Amino acid sequence: MTSLTAIGGRGALRRRPVSALARRRQRVGLLFVAPAVLMVLAFFIAPLVLMVWMSLNDWPLLGTPTFVGTRNYTDALHDPTFRHSLLFTGKYTLLLTPILMIVGFALAVLVQTPRRGVGIFRTIYFMPYIVGFAAASYLFLQLFNSGTGVIDRMLTDLHLVNHPVQWFASPKVALAAVLVVVTWKTAGFCMLLIMSGLQSVSGEVVEAAHMDGSGWWSTMFRVQLPLIKQTLGLVLIFSIAGSVLAFDQFYILTNGGPSNQTLTAVYWIYNQGFTHFQLGYASALSLVLMVIVAAISGIQLRLFRDTNEV
């Protein structure tokens, strides 16, 4: 391809007119993206702008709003429950992410080679992902019930515990129970992404590594995984963003308890908005959380960007 600069220098680039064909193609292209742009505007940008406006007001659910400037934000800075909920959400994310990655990776390795019947296992491992978080939480609320649930019955019958475990009576055990539920539900999705990543690595690369004397472990960790860095980054972004925004499972399983010790950030925002009916304050909290999630995702995207692409 001849470089445009070679034809007439940099000046030629600026002075060269855009052809009618190129303009028509641009217009058609814009029309094609118009529906998507409209949806983003209507369902993301417009509510975001409204939310920023609401955060600058004392906006009760029932009643008239009054402008208060940045008061909601200064209140948020001095809100100890919000701080605790952010710390707890961070702790939950730091615990869940490695568990999900390891379990997802293990499952992906199990089902990556096409064998007879592997399709059934892939389906089985992925199926929990289809169940919504609320439904899964109610399911496990019944399974973890100390009186009528299956899990405690199994543990006592197998003599692994002496009496039924009160799963949600202490914050550590409650967190462990929630981690079990979320791993059960989401590991299949991580498995799918990692598996498709592993399958995209050419068999020849693996063969070459084996021929050079590399065993299974070092092939996996020194050759294959580095090649699918992008995919792993994607799994991390999904998993971390999802954990920071966790709500359903805590609302249903622990009610944020005992004594608000398993309260996540979104749960507190919901409480302020819909139990205390303070929509303005809840909007301010939401914006703070959004900035945090955006910052984390931004850092991740930078770390995992393909340094070969320009």
Add this chain to the structure above:
Amino acid sequence: MRFTRRGFISKAVVLAAATASVVSGCSSGGGSSGGKTTLTFWARSDESAFVQKIVDGFNSTHDNITVKLTIVPTANYVQKFGAAAAGGSAPDIASIDLVYVPYFAKQGALSDLSSTANGLSFKDTLSPAHMQAGKLDGKQYALPFSADASVLFYNKGLLKKAGLDPATPPKTFADIKTAADKITALGGGNTGFYLSGACGGCNAFGFLPSIWAAGGDLLQGDLGKQTASVSDSAPLKTLLQFLHSMQSAGDIAPSAKTDNGAQALQPFESGKVGMFVSGSFAYASIKQAAPKLDVAAVNLYDATGSSYSSFAGGDDVAIPSGSKHKDQAKTFLNWLLQTDAQTKYLANQGVIPIRSDVAASDYAGTGPVQKVLADALNKGKSVYSLQTNALYNDANGPWTAMFQKAVFGADIDGALKDAQAGFEKVLKS
């Protein structure tokens, strides 16, 4: 030429796709067709034992109005109703716990029922606590629907087995603890006492009376300008110490700690619990779920057993301001308040009716439990505040957190201190 045709077709396809992707929403609520009106009616799950019969009774006697009942979980009622009222999808008729009515009336969510109220010939027999809760600036925004009062229920069979006399039930905190210890000592999964550790509303209903009976109160001042005295309330500290002592003696099942009210009645109904605090709504449910259970009731006393009180609660019924069928809704309200309906659907189910003429003649005489409940309602008080939900009912609020920490933990003073701070924060906002 080829380009222009292709360009035109692609543009047409894009525009068609754009218009096809318009999303439309739909609205819910009652409707009317050909003279028959459907009214939507919300009631809280605590009333589920008797409210369906009321709706069925009305529907069978009214040809051109059908009432559709929706049961909303009690713990979420205020949130759901508030969100629906704000979003314009509130029901035509709403049965609201009377402690929340002042807030909703103040926000303009309820329509003015003064004319309906003044047109009632028996207006003076209506429960004063219920009428007071629905009155704002001289106008009546809600009418009484069902009355609930808190008492201590006890299992006569278990008391007898533990060697106690069921005819003289325990009144002082010390006596209740002794009885609870003896019943737990029976073994076989029996425990002396039960409470829903994570249910703020249940514990306000059940345990504020002992504080009131001792002459104390946690809130002072006028509506909208109240202050809290939680950490310096001696009756509250005595109450928490008493409950904690029962918990550490093993008289309360461990599952009680995280029960948010969903399991409030089942332990007692299963016959394995000696005593628990609840009200007439629960009594209606117990009669249905465990008809053979030998239940009795005694009033809620202060720690020394010298005087008693009760939480005079229950529901008011209101017509949300957005309802499009206010006249038909008023027909339902008028029908509800007639003696027939009050006797048949409330008194006979064990629920205290809200008309004193019915309560005296038909209710108190139907049984010993009903006598105690009717007396409790008379002696009872209520919480009168604009922030009752955020203070007492909120699962993540100061009262619920204090109860869990104090009864199931060890640091009662710390729990009281945190609750005081939490109450002040809510009252200031």
